[in-house]
Amino acid sequence: MTMATTTSPASPTAMPKRIFNFSAGPATLPESVLLQAREDILSIFGSGIGIMEHSHRGKEFIRVIEEAEADCRTLANISDDYAVLFLQGGATTQFATIPMNFLPSGKTADYLNTGVWTTKAIKEAKNLGSVNVAFEGKDCDFDHVPTQEELSLTDGAAYLHYCSNNTIFGTQYKTLPSSDAPLIADMSSDIFSRPLDINAHAMIYAGAQKNLGPAGTALIIIRKDFMETGAAGLPSMFDYRQHAAKGSSLNTPPTFGIYVIGQVFKWLLNQGGIDTLNTRNIEKSALLYDAIDTSNGFYSCVSKPECRSLMNVSFKSPNADLDAKFVQEALDNDMSGLKGHRSAGGLRASIYNAFPRQGCEVLAQFMRDFTKANG
Numbered sequence: 526m527t528m529a530t531t532t533s534p535a536s537p538t539a540m541p542k543r544i545f546n547f548s549a550g551p552a553t554l555p556e557s558v559l560l561q562a563r564e565d566i567l568s569i570f571g572s573g574i575g576i577m578e579h580s581h582r583g584k585e586f587i588r589v590i591e592e593a594e595a596d597c598r599t600l601a602n603i604s605d606d607y608a609v610l611f612l613q614g615g616a617t618t619q620f621a622t623i624p625m626n627f628l629p630s631g632k633t634a635d636y637l638n639t640g641v642w643t644t645k646a647i648k649e650a651k652n653l654g655s656v657n658v659a660f661e662g663k664d665c666d667f668d669h670v671p672t673q674e675e676l677s678l679t680d681g682a683a684y685l686h687y688c689s690n691n692t693i694f695g696t697q698y699k700t701l702p703s704s705d706a707p708l709i710a711d712m713s714s715d716i717f718s719r720p721l722d723i724n725a726h727a728m729i730y731a732g733a734q735k736n737l738g739p740a741g742t743a744l745i746i747i748r749k750d751f752m753e754t755g756a757a758g759l760p761s762m763f764d765y766r767q768h769a770a771k772g773s774s775l776n777t778p779p780t781f782g783i784y785v786i787g788q789v790f791k792w793l794l795n796q797g798g799i800d801t802l803n804t805r806n807i808e809k810s811a812l813l814y815d816a817i818d819t820s821n822g823f824y825s826c827v828s829k830p831e832c833r834s835l836m837n838v839s840f841k842s843p844n845a846d847l848d849a850k851f852v853q854e855a856l857d858n859d860m861s862g863l864k865g866h867r868s869a870g871g872l873r874a875s876i877y878n879a880f881p882r883q884g885c886e887v888l889a890q891f892m893r894d895f896t897k898a899n900g
């Protein structure tokens with residue numbers, strides 16, 4: 526082993542074969558980020574020490590986390606009124622941490638139930654306080670997200686929680702739900718894939734493993750004055766104020782996850798930012814929705830047309846046997862991860878920011894060929 530190299534080593538091996546990965550998460554990451562990570566795992570910034578081996582108190586990691594926060598702020602135009610945190614425990618930990626902080630006794634929180642993940646968030650909140658399900662999507666098999674008229678909001682609610690993109694059913698809000706209460710969004714599966722109104726929200730959170738980086742880390746964007754209203758006396762790991770006061774390093778943070786998220790932010794900025802990604806995502810998803818809509822009913826969408834997701838195209842063929850055949854034949858053609866979630870069945874193509882347009886073109890053609898052969 527060579528000690529104390531001062532520059533990053535050159536890539537030791539050629540690029541291995543990669544296939545189109547339509548997985549809902551963990552999901553495709555930008556190849557340039559993976560290649561950079563391959564080098565930085567061995568030595569970052571010419572330090573002779575890999576990113577996973579550096580102390581979280583050392584100057585190298587501090588540079589990584591400071592750049593990640595600054596790039597995130599630039600990307601989404603996040604003002605100093607908001608704290609940007611990188612925390613452990615994924616999105617699911619926020620399902621409980623939010624009511625622990627912001628749902629005091631005597632108050633009710635409004636939740637919009639639009640799928641499996643909001644169902645889980647509601648369950649956690651109900652363990653901790655009073656919850657009003659202001660929209661119940663179970664009644665329509667989660668085929669849409671609600672219009673404003675469908676909401677039964679609580680006067681003086683502690684907050685309104687919604688999920689901007691429902692990863693499993695493939696539905697996505699096109700306009701924000703509106704309430705006098707502070708707005709909290711789970712944006713795990715569409716963050717930074719389209720323009721977002723940070724200032725309309727008290728808090729936005731996202732598990733990293735779809736649009737941001739490796740699983741396990743969550744990005745939290747929280748308005749500071751709202752954060753200050755959190756309950757007193759919470760265990761420190763469940764207190765957003767304490768995380769913010771320590772720059773997300775209250776304990777040893779998920780250093781590698783934060784590093785990759787930071788690289789993804791740089792990639793997003795280099796691509797031209799959120800608007801560019803949004804245009805690409807509209808075009809990519811249109812390729813697949815077009816293949817569905819021109820199949821003469823062979824394929825059907827789970828979502829109503831007006832709220833189709835740009836990130837998760839959830840659809841079905843005429844029956845479960847054909848769905849299984851589709852998944853296997855797609856895999857034989859180097860397309861992985863197309864099986865629908867176990868709770869929804871059918872098929873699903875997840876095409877987050879880093880998923881290449883070419884993969885959508887190949888899948889759309891495959892869908893047409895499959896219809897011809899089996900329709």
Ligand SMILES: Cc1ncc(COP(=O)(O)O)c(C=O)c1O
Binds near residue numbers: 690692693713714732
């Ligand atoms: C919308 C949404 N929220 C929350 C989660 C849960 O995230 P995590 O596994 O990071 O807790 C997921 C899936 O991973 C999701 O798609």
